Amino acid sequence: MKTFNSGGVHPPENKLTEDISIEVMPVPSEVAISLNQHLGKPAKPVVKVGSEVKKGQLIGEADGFISANVHASTSGKVKAVKPHPHPGGQYAMTVFITPDGKDEWAEGCNTAPADWKKLSKKEIIEKIRDAGIVGMGGAGFPTNVKLSPPPDKSIDTIILNGAECEPFLTADHRLMVETPDLVVQGLEIISSLFEGKAKAYIGIESNKPDAIAALKKLAEPKGIGVVSLKTKYPQGAEKQLINAITGRTIEEGELPFDKGCLVQNIGTAVAVYEAVCMNKPLIERVLTVSGMEIAERKNIMARIGTPFREIVAYCGDMTAKTNQVIAGGPMMGKALFSLDTPVVKTTSGILFLNNSRLNKSRERTCIRCSKCVEVCPQGLGPWLLANVAQLKEFDEIQLYGLANCTECGSCTYVCPSKRELVHWIKYAKALVNNRQKRKSA
Amino acid sequence: MDSVNLKVSYAPFIRSKDSIESVMYNVALALAPATVLSIYLFGMPALIVNVVCILSCIAFEWLMDTVRKKPNSCLDGSALVTGLLIALNVPANLPIWMLVVGSFIAIVGTKHVFGGLGYNVFNPALVARVFLLISFPAAMTSWPVPFSVDMETAASPLGILKTDGLEAAMSSFSLMDGFYGTMNGSLGETSTLALLAGAAWLFYKRYITITIPLTMIGSVFLFTGLFYLLDPTTYASPMFHMVTGGLMLGAFFMATDMVTSPLSVRGQIVFGLGCGLLTAIIRLWGGYPEGVSFAILIMNGFVPLIDRWDLNDRKAKNQKKSETT
Numbered sequence A: 001m002k003t004f005n006s007g008g009v010h011p012p013e014n015k016l017t018e019d020i021s022i023e024v025m026p027v028p029s030e031v032a033i034s035l036n037q038h039l040g041k042p043a044k045p046v047v048k049v050g051s052e053v054k055k056g057q058l059i060g061e062a063d064g065f066i067s068a069n070v071h072a073s074t075s076g077k078v079k080a081v082k083p084h085p086h087p088g089g090q091y092a093m094t095v096f097i098t099p100d101g102k103d104e105w106a107e108g109c110n111t112a113p114a115d116w117k118k119l120s121k122k123e124i125i126e127k128i129r130d131a132g133i134v135g136m137g138g139a140g141f142p143t144n145v146k147l148s149p150p151p152d153k154s155i156d157t158i159i160l161n162g163a164e165c166e167p168f169l170t171a172d173h174r175l176m177v178e179t180p181d182l183v184v185q186g187l188e189i190i191s192s193l194f195e196g197k198a199k200a201y202i203g204i205e206s207n208k209p210d211a212i213a214a215l216k217k218l219a220e221p222k223g224i225g226v227v228s229l230k231t232k233y234p235q236g237a238e239k240q241l242i243n244a245i246t247g248r249t250i251e252e253g254e255l256p257f258d259k260g261c262l263v264q265n266i267g268t269a270v271a272v273y274e275a276v277c278m279n280k281p282l283i284e285r286v287l288t289v290s291g292m293e294i295a296e297r298k299n300i301m302a303r304i305g306t307p308f309r310e311i312v313a314y315c316g317d318m319t320a321k322t323n324q325v326i327a328g329g330p331m332m333g334k335a336l337f338s339l340d341t342p343v344v345k346t347t348s349g350i351l352f353l354n355n356s357r358l359n360k361s362r363e364r365t366c367i368r369c370s371k372c373v374e375v376c377p378q379g380l381g382p383w384l385l386a387n388v389a390q391l392k393e394f395d396e397i398q399l400y401g402l403a404n405c406t407e408c409g410s411c412t413y414v415c416p417s418k419r420e421l422v423h424w425i426k427y428a429k430a431l432v433n434n435r436q437k438r439k440s441a
Numbered sequence B: 001m002d003s004v005n006l007k008v009s010y011a012p013f014i015r016s017k018d019s020i021e022s023v024m025y026n027v028a029l030a031l032a033p034a035t036v037l038s039i040y041l042f043g044m045p046a047l048i049v050n051v052v053c054i055l056s057c058i059a060f061e062w063l064m065d066t067v068r069k070k071p072n073s074c075l076d077g078s079a080l081v082t083g084l085l086i087a088l089n090v091p092a093n094l095p096i097w098m099l100v101v102g103s104f105i106a107i108v109g110t111k112h113v114f115g116g117l118g119y120n121v122f123n124p125a126l127v128a129r130v131f132l133l134i135s136f137p138a139a140m141t142s143w144p145v146p147f148s149v150d151m152e153t154a155a156s157p158l159g160i161l162k163t164d165g166l167e168a169a170m171s172s173f174s175l176m177d178g179f180y181g182t183m184n185g186s187l188g189e190t191s192t193l194a195l196l197a198g199a200a201w202l203f204y205k206r207y208i209t210i211t212i213p214l215t216m217i218g219s220v221f222l223f224t225g226l227f228y229l230l231d232p233t234t235y236a237s238p239m240f241h242m243v244t245g246g247l248m249l250g251a252f253f254m255a256t257d258m259v260t261s262p263l264s265v266r267g268q269i270v271f272g273l274g275c276g277l278l279t280a281i282i283r284l285w286g287g288y289p290e291g292v293s294f295a296i297l298i299m300n301g302f303v304p305l306i307d308r309w310d311l312n313d314r315k316a317k318n319q320k321k322s323e324t325t
Helices: A121-130 A171-178 A180-192 A209-222 A238-246 A266-278 A308-314 A371-375 A382-390 A410-414 A421-440 B020-042 B044-067 B078-088 B096-114 B124-135 B137-141 B157-164 B166-172 B175-180 B192-204 B211-230 B238-243 B247-254 B265-285 B292-324
Strands: A022-024 A031-034 A058-061 A076-085 A091-099 A157-162 A199-205 A225-229 A261-265 A284-290 A298-303 A324-327 A349-353
Touching (some): A022 A171, A031 A076, A121 A180, A157 A171, A157 A180, A157 A238, A171 A180, A171 A209, A171 A266, A171 A284, A180 A209, A180 A266, A199 A238, A238 A261, A266 A284, A371 A410, A410 A421, B020 B078, B020 B247, B078 B096, B078 B124, B078 B247, B096 B124, B124 B292, B157 B166, B175 B238, B192 B247, B211 B238, B211 B247, B238 B247, B247 B265, B247 B292, B265 B292
Parallel strands (some): A157 A261
Antiparallel strands (some): A031 A091, A076 A091, A284 A298
16 A cells, blocks of 8 residues: 655544535525635635625635635625635635525526536636636645646646545545546546646545546446555545655645646635536535534534634534634644634535643653654654744744645654644745745845 | 632642653663562572662661751652662672661762752662772672572673683673573663663653664774674674663663653764764773673763753854854
């Protein structure tokens, strides 16, 4: 079984919802659609307060090359455009829509499935851009940009990321089991952009045998390789997945296309299919509602902009012991400060946890056990990066491979002294970035 | 629902169950076979040595925490492990006051003067052993004979090798005695079997890796083996060196001490090789019959240097990379 070359951890998998079918959640009483759901510049609002919008209508326009369109996820009236809590932890400009209950599609959206093979490469990329598709695994990089690598880079390997290595999350797993045909078609559309010169793979962790079986049946006759990967975190991190499947290593400062690779998420592939064949913009996504403190654990198809508060109500409320609500997985997710936070394109799950460490959390002294060095998939010395970050030596720290850290959190997971290693590394990264911005400004 | 008070904290939100306590208590558990065997072999005096060492180490730890106004760490298990290791490193008939002096040297003189757990450069139990050996050479080298009622003492096989030559050493015991532990020696050095059983537990729990023990024991084996092949009449066989003295205890429980060993794998290889070579050199030609403690302590002193070498090397590579891009 394939896996990446060094490091990694195996936290309890807790895939509590892996056998639960995706349930379509009804339209909430209000949607709050963030204009900042992607990497790059936030979208520019193109609707005014009071105007009527249809489902699928453009409400935020991509601002610049690295940015993405944002669409209304139901029909209704624009109530407000104002800053609002965002799952990333900050406030972001958000369009509030009061649904009219009709849930009417805008004209030209959600048409009967058409054959994508008649479209040109340019038309496909345009459709993907118009639909506002971004990487749905977490980073939210605009997909049309990722699918247009510089002309001097030749892509020979396309990988669909079905690893889903984060504990609890099962959204991609359910998509692979329930709609394997859409996953494969999405991948075929992506492959067609590289004129069939690239070999396509779907990498899936071995703890999802049903997904592997379903995709093998559909994908292998089409020449797509289905690779069973060892269940190990962070198998689904872009660099680790490339290493596991191709054996190539993305060095510091390189991007996957420098090594001829392109990685896309399972949810993204389905969204690409729907955008290209059905003209359906990215207005809903599958996400896992799980954790020990929610009454009914579910995989739901929710509208972008659904407030977490309504998801809690839909899933039968959380227990009084809940002290943390996490957007994303438990390893790389973010703890929320408000349940008003809405679902965005990159929300892969919502977890309700009773984190017992919160009240007694104390960083203890490093006992130099070298566990963090052992598990770091990027071969770094997290203890050292954290020490240097605490000393605020921001010139020094870059020489120890700061930029190479993928913030997977494996080091912090294993640390017996409970040091907040990855937090200190993120802190240093943020300050180094700020300094560079200031220098270039 | 509205009454719920959400708290933010840093990711990851799940952590492994490992803690300083779990590491330390598992090391203590891994030392248990050797400790229990020592009590079986040497009787009541061995039990007293263990109790005195453990209690005095914990007491000194508590005292230093109090004096230094630090959070209380006397029950985090590290003092327990130090106490157990000191006990395993001394003869069963050592006077109690010497044991207390040894514990003082370990906890106060080696650990807390550098800043406590995680900051000490040298392995506390080894410093205690060497301190006792240099200060009280007679008491520290008269080893009780196993199962003797009146605390009859004799030299250890390595000691006989040093003073009376190979023939006398080989006739004093058999290799299987060394493996099972039924020979003269300090509490924990005698049984290779009990030590290996404990080490297997630490490997299983992944608290130690194979790098340091393998390189250390391997280099002792190769180096002594080389001289055995050159002249088997003066030099003992490598198997003799494997089962005598403190090699197994040192390689699996002292050289692998997290705080005082290098962090990178290649650093650990250098460290292990250094420990092994120095051990063999001292055993073959040194003034003392046994060299494990000295070898590990000398290499402990090199650890900051080894770690710095590894870091500077990585740094240089990163610098080169950022210049080319």
